[in-house]
Amino acid sequence: MPSRRMPSQSQIRSQMRSAQRKAESQTKNEIRKAQRQTERDLTAAVNKWERDTNRKLRTARPKATYTVSEERYLAPVQEEAERQAQSHPERRDVFLCHAxxxxxxxxxxxxxxxxxxxxxxxxxxxxxxxxxxxxRAIDKGLKMSRIGIVLVTPAMLRSLAAEGVADKELSALLATDRVIPVTHGTTFDDLRDESPLLASRSGLSTQDSSLEAVAVKIADTVRPEAA
Structure with missing residues (x-):
């Protein structure tokens, strides 16, 4: 039976260098994974802090005056928001779609x-x-929100015409049937030229009121208990 040769010093050094490179590569991968997880945890913590702080600093909600069409449109949205809150308490109240x-x-x-x-x-x-x-982030945001708010401005109309990212967000929101369109600086007639389906949903407008008044109506719809 032939005797087993001892590895030479050069072979030993080569094996040691190979093992060292492998260990360094594994360490770098673990460090990168830890860094990415830390960034995600930090982002989540900052967002939670912002939400908690805003909740503590919130202003008294003014009383809103509704038109008949607004009441008719918002009533089923409010019912859906309440159902979503019960079945998915971890979700945000609204997803803000904008240009x-x-x-x-x-x-x-x-x-x-x-x-x-x-x-x-x-x-x-x-x-x-x-x-x-x-x-991917927008898809996650849509999934983790109960109601979609579409801020329709002249910039949004241009984005819809160009089929930009906002157009993709809108398509996903329309599929959920949980949408409140808000026209600001434009009208539902203008919107009808770009998105007849969204324009058919009525919604809210700043044409005869302020953006604050619209925000109050949205808040009353999705968070009536916080009024």
Missing amino acids: WDDREGAAQELHDLLESFAVEVWFSEKDIPLGTSLI
Whole structure:
């Protein structure tokens, strides 16, 4: 039986270097995984802190005056919101669908008003971390929200015409039948040219009232107990 040769020093060094590289690679992968998990945990903690803080600092909700058509449209939405709250308490109250150009203007203003009235809002500007897939994050936001708010502005109409991201959000929202369209700086007649299906749902408008008044009506619909 042939004798087994002892590995040479060069072979031993080569094996040691190979084992070291493998260990370093595994360590780097574990560090990257830990960093990604830490970032997710931190983002979730910051979002929770913001929601809790906004809830504590919320302003007294003014009393809203409704038209007959608004009452008729919002009543079934409120019933659905209540059912969703009972069956899915972990979900946000609303998903705010808006045009990209409105993210620092009307959309931010509506978000802040809703949060001040104790409404938990999924809003892309705070809920999509840097480096995250936009479409995937929006899909998750839609899934984790009870009611969809579509802020219809001139910028939104342009986005719908160009079939941008907002158009994809809208398609998903319309499929749920849990939507409140809000026209701001435009009209339902203008919306009908781009999305007849959404325009047919009536909804709310700032044409004869303020954005704050609209936010109050949304809050009354999705969070009546917090009034």
